[in-house]
Amino acid sequence: GQQVMQIPQYQHVQEGEDFTTYCNSSTTLSNIQWYKQRPGGHPVFLIQLVKSGEVKKQKRLTFQFGEAKKNSSLHITATQTTDVGTYFCVYNQGGKLIFGQGTELSVKP
Amino acid sequence: DGGITQSPKYLFRKEGQNVTLSCEQNLNHDAMYWYRQDPGQGLRLIYYSQIVNDFQKGDIAEGYSVSREKKESFPLTVTSAQKNPTAFYLCASKPAGLSYNEQFFGPGTRLTVL
Numbered sequence: 576g577q578q579v580m581q582i583p584q585y586q587h588v589q590e591g592e593d594f595t596t597y598c599n600s601s602t603t604l605s606n607i608q609w610y611k612q613r614p615g616g617h618p619v620f621l622i623q624l625v626k627s628g629e630v631k632k633q634k635r636l637t638f639q640f641g642e643a644k645k646n647s648s649l650h651i652t653a654t655q656t657t658d659v660g661t662y663f664c665v666y667n668q669g670g671k672l673i674f675g676q677g678t679e680l681s682v683k684p
Numbered sequence: 685d686g687g688i689t690q691s692p693k694y695l696f697r698k699e700g701q702n703v704t705l706s707c708e709q710n711l712n713h714d715a716m717y718w719y720r721q722d723p724g725q726g727l728r729l730i731y732y733s734q735i736v737n738d739f740q741k742g743d744i745a746e747g748y749s750v751s752r753e754k755k756e757s758f759p760l761t762v763t764s765a766q767k768n769p770t771a772f773y774l775c776a777s778k779p780a781g782l783s784y785n786e787q788f789f790g791p792g793t794r795l796t797v798l
Contacts, residue, residue, distance in 0.1 A: 608785050620786040623785055625729040670732070
């Protein structure tokens with residue numbers, strides 16, 4: 576069946592450094608979403624990507640959907656302590672939303 | 685205020701007891717979901733419902749049961765058959781339709797079975 580791998584599992588950065596998490600699928604995805612979960616909190620929707628090669632920006636966050644619609648990435652420029660949390664890629668499988676394993680980001684001030 | 689509520693935030697139960705977790709939403713969403721999250725892990729889908737009086741098993745439905753008698757409510761029962769029930773349980777909802785995928789999550793219930 577369709578599987579999505581998210582890497583890395585953990586990332587520790589110094590405040591001000593950049594951060595990237597990658598999501599790779601074995602099959603073509605119709606769309607992909609990204610969520611952020613703060614420590615002790617619940618996931619919050621960030622964005623949805625639908626088109627091949629799509630790039631969307633939200634302030635310091637840049638989201639990309641690959642040309643083949645099999646991979647996606649989230650890049651944060653100049654991380655801040657408020658970026659701490661776990662970032663999940665999520666895809667739709669016939670009405671079910673399947674979460675990747677997540678990348679846990681810690682930021683050292 | 686519109687949103688999803690889950691209660692209680694923390695729940696303790698003795699082994700062998702069934703327990704029901706509540707999930708209520710006033711967003712008028714058709715679809716509702718239950719996920720389980722273990723420490724350091726992603727979310728795993730337990731059950732989901734796309735319309736009232738209908739629901740489907742997710743990836744880890746064994747030992748759980750649900751009902752969807754009202755659009756606003758999707759309670760989850762953790763039965764004694766669930767071998768490792770201690771976890772963080774998250775409920776979510778979204779409007780119907782495959783093209784709209786933003787899920788809105790409740791604050792979660794941390795269940796500890798002693």
